[in-house]
Amino acid sequence: MTYHHILVEIGNREHLTAHHAVLAARALGIAARVHPDAEIMLTIGGYDDDPREIWHIPECVQHITRFVVALLSDIGTPATEAIRQRLSEHSLKWKPL
Numbered sequence: 001m002t003y004h005h006i007l008v009e010i011g012n013r014e015h016l017t018a019h020h021a022v023l024a025a026r027a028l029g030i031a032a033r034v035h036p037d038a039e040i041m042l043t044i045g046g047y048d049d050d051p052r053e054i055w056h057i058p059e060c061v062q063h064i065t066r067f068v069v070a071l072l073s074d075i076g077t078p079a080t081e082a083i084r085q086r087l088s089e090h091s092l093k094w095k096p097l
Contacts, residue, residue: 013046016063025070
């Protein structure tokens with residue numbers, strides 16, 4: 001099955017923990033490896049009613065930092081290499097939903 005878009009929830013209001021950041025990093029790596037041509041969008045759930053932008057919410061910024069650290073800690077694995085390859089082939093685009 002071919003996917004054109006994949007949404008990866010890297011956390012939600014109730015689960016902004018280091019453990020969930022590691023799970024999300026692994027999920028992103030698997031999605032990048034299994035569906036190399038799909039556009040992958042990252043989200044943090046549970047903040048639809050919050051008027052602030054996600055980068056202005058301290059607990060979200062902290063979780064995103066944990067998520068990036070989790071991604072970097074898996075350098076050299078097939079999943080992380082798939083992400084690295086995609087980033088080197090395409091410019092990183094920020095598209096707020």
